[in-house]
Amino acid sequence: MTPLYLSATLRRLEADYAQHEPPLIELAGKSIAQWLLARYRGSRFGVLVGPGNNGADALACARRLREAGQALHCLVPLARKALSSPDAALLALSGLQVVDSAGLSECDVIVDGLFGLGLNRRLDTSITGLLEAIDGFGKPIVAIDAPSGLDSDRGVPSPVALHATHTLSMLGAKPGYYTAAGRDYCGEVHLIELLPPTAARPAADAQLIDTQPNAPQLHRQHVSHKGTYGTLAIFGGSAGMTGAALLAGRMAAKSGAGKVYLGLLDPVLGVDVLQPELMLQAATDLVKRSDLDLAAIGPGLGRSQAAQALLQQLLASDLPLLLDADALNLLSSAAELQQQLRTRTAPSIITPHPAEAARLLGLPTNKVQEDRLAAARELQARLNTAVLLKGSGTICADCAGISINGSGNGALATAGQGDILSGLIASLWLQGLSPIDAARLSAFVHGHAADDWRMQHRNGLGLCASELIEPIRTLLNR
Ligand SMILES: NC(=O)C1=CN([C@@H]2O[C@H](COP(=O)(O)OP(=O)(O)OC[C@H]3O[C@@H](n4cnc5c(N)ncnc54)[C@H](OP(=O)(O)O)[C@@H]3O)[C@@H](O)[C@H]2O)[C@@H](O)CC1
Ligand SMILES: [K+]
Structure with a gap:
């Protein structure tokens, strides 16, 4: 059995570790980059950067990929509210910020850091069109925390979502990966714990039956x-x-x-x-x-x-x-x-x-x-x-x-x-x-x-x- 957490529960967990050093987002960026390098080293990475912390994870990962000498493009379709100076410096690099999806279509692997837990309303047509175009590239898509557009509590697209090849789950697995349409959008799910196994965690909201229960x-x-x-x-x-x-x-x-x-x-x-x-x-x-x-x-x-x-x-x-x-x-x-x-x-x-x-x-x-x-x-x-x-x-x-x-x-x-x-x-x-x-x-x-x-x-x-x-x-x- 694997514990499953609703977004409200994960938010409380995030708040408990707000002062953690290094910050969870840095840990997330590092873990995602390591995962990508293990599987796709040498590829051209197209990184979708969203306006919130899912985008922050993506940028932290992009910095690591760049430090590892990987070819990289970033697409930032919505203004980011807060941009740390290392992130701003990264995006200021010439050729890095791609303004439309065409540049992304040249990449070998799409890293989706557009929306994660914070998706809170239906996407408008400018974003749904972008997601559909990216799906149409037929490239592997690695979603950070959730395929963008998918409600990670309920497993429903809102109204469209990326079809990920892999979903890298931060902090804890979510019910929406495994029920309703979730299985069709998430691809293979990989759990990235971020916290040590001994760290205090809230009670799970549900359990995933992923091994045959003993009887x-x-x-x-x-x-x-x-x-x-x-x-x-x-x-x-x-x-x-x-x-x-x-x-x-x-x-x-x-x-x-x-x-x-x-x-x-x-x-x-x-x-x-x-x-x-x-x-x-x-x-x-x-x-x-x-x-x-x-x-x-x-x-x-x-x-x-x-x-x-x-x-x-x-x-x-x-x-x-x-x-x-x-x-x-x-x-x-x-x-x-x-x-x-x-x-x-x-x-x-x-x-x-x-x-x-x-x-x-x-x-x-x-x-x-x-x-x-x-x-x-x-x-x-x-x-x-x-x-x-x-x-x-x-x-x-x-x-x-x-x-x-x-x-x-x-x-x-x-x-x-x-x-x-x-x-x-x-x-x-x-x-x-x-x-x-x-x-x-x-x-x-x-x-x-x-x-x-x-x-x-x-x-x-x-x-x-x-x-x-x-x-x-x-x-x-x-
Ligand atoms: N904090 C931490 O310690 C950790 C965080 N982690 C990472 O953070 C992620 C959660 O970050 P998050 O809460 O910032 O939410 P996120 O998914 O980036 O989206 C929010 C943004 O999207 C916007 N927006 C929403 N819906 C929209 C729509 N339909 N159409 C357009 N815009 C829309 C929304 O706009 P607003 O509602 O504010 O106007 C806001 O700007 C989580 O999934 C994980 O990846 C983990 O690594 C663990 C450590
Ligand atoms: K995402």
């Missing part, structure tokens, strides 16, 4: 039997959507759930011939069983009256409950179901994608995507439940805090992925993880399996959810 509960003892690992009921599978329930059930069986029942709303199948371990029943029969340990409702559920009645029954039960897909859509259209969820005593988790989250919050989907952390936090508080908000940079939230999943890629944007994720979370929760730990581990291994697959499939086309079930099992058993 000692999943290690099997000799003295155990299938009952030790719980009985799971997955409800869904309306007419035409049996496959969703099968995917969830197969994933649950292949990730260690003791016994898995599928409660189908349209019981067209008596057996899953490819996964005969699953026990298929009519949903109305399964919900009456008294030996269930945990229920998941949603995969292929539909929004019929029968589905609604089933949801109501499960919400009223004392079973731990995972709600996904149409269970969430039913929930969003009935205040009394929301009240039932809020006041349950048994634990629950909801796993919406952004459109489902938006329906639950009564917002357009783009508003959820504009601040995914806030949306997850709001859902958690309003509905008194753990939350996994899907999408690029899946967010896991419970009352103890927020984490962002660092694995996964666009190949996961296919039907059925949500169903296997539901089956996986339910299965790991059933086996003793807390709901939020089950969500974190599930999101990570699901994304990791897709990342492994992507190494062999460059464009990421055609990944079917069912193909990930076995690789996920392998990752869980590593």
Whole structure:
């Protein structure tokens, strides 16, 4: 796990070290220059210098690059408010200050020090045009602290941002690198600490799940039997959507759930011939069983009256409950179901994608995507439940805090992925993880399996959810 900090928190940290010697900006400039020299020594560097301290980092770096004998051009598109004398002397060197972007297009590497944490409003067209032109050069772009134009708290461009090849993060990693559009803009992220590891730091605002979380509960003892690992009921599978329930059930069986029942709303199948371990029943029969340990409702559920009645029954039960897909859509259209969820005593988790989250919050989907952390936090508080908000940079939230999943890629944007994720979370929760730990581990291994697959499939086309079930099992058993 890597701590993530919002800009307001980093500002407090900066203020605490305002008197640090050498100044943090000098340390930043030195570290950035060292990083650039290690990778691009001998290149012509085009340095974009912004009006604030992101620009100050860029100038401190430019001085170091020049001292190291590197060819250099600077572009200063907005007046700098404060210019230290060494910076002024640097910019006064003949040929250094390039007035338009044409000079920059001749450079081999663009160093982006235009805006970092201090971006505080939408960019106007003079700047958006410049950023688009620079993106169009097709040169490597190394962003200082954040690709200019990207909101580093939320991961949204405002309204455009540079597409960096590398982002060098100063002081601490930011949530916006890893969620919403952040992954598409930041390229490879490198953390430059600036402060010694022993330096006092504020509490993190979120955590990045960048390694597979430990789950000692999943290690099997000799003295155990299938009952030790719980009985799971997955409800869904309306007419035409049996496959969703099968995917969830197969994933649950292949990730260690003791016994898995599928409660189908349209019981067209008596057996899953490819996964005969699953026990298929009519949903109305399964919900009456008294030996269930945990229920998941949603995969292929539909929004019929029968589905609604089933949801109501499960919400009223004392079973731990995972709600996904149409269970969430039913929930969003009935205040009394929301009240039932809020006041349950048994634990629950909801796993919406952004459109489902938006329906639950009564917002357009783009508003959820504009601040995914806030949306997850709001859902958690309003509905008194753990939350996994899907999408690029899946967010896991419970009352103890927020984490962002660092694995996964666009190949996961296919039907059925949500169903296997539901089956996986339910299965790991059933086996003793807390709901939020089950969500974190599930999101990570699901994304990791897709990342492994992507190494062999460059464009990421055609990944079917069912193909990930076995690789996920392998990752869980590593
Ligand atoms: N302080 C330290 O110790 C350390 C600082 N560090 C570095 O400092 C960076 C933060 O510096 P920062 O706070 O000066 O913000 P920055 O990103 O340069 O931008 C502010 C400027 O941009 C302007 N501006 C904003 N939006 C705009 C828009 N849409 N269109 C046009 N202009 C706009 C804004 O204008 P204003 O709102 O004042 O009119 C202001 O002039 C941080 O990311 C890291 O790189 C680290 O190395 C650690 C040590
Ligand atoms: K920048």
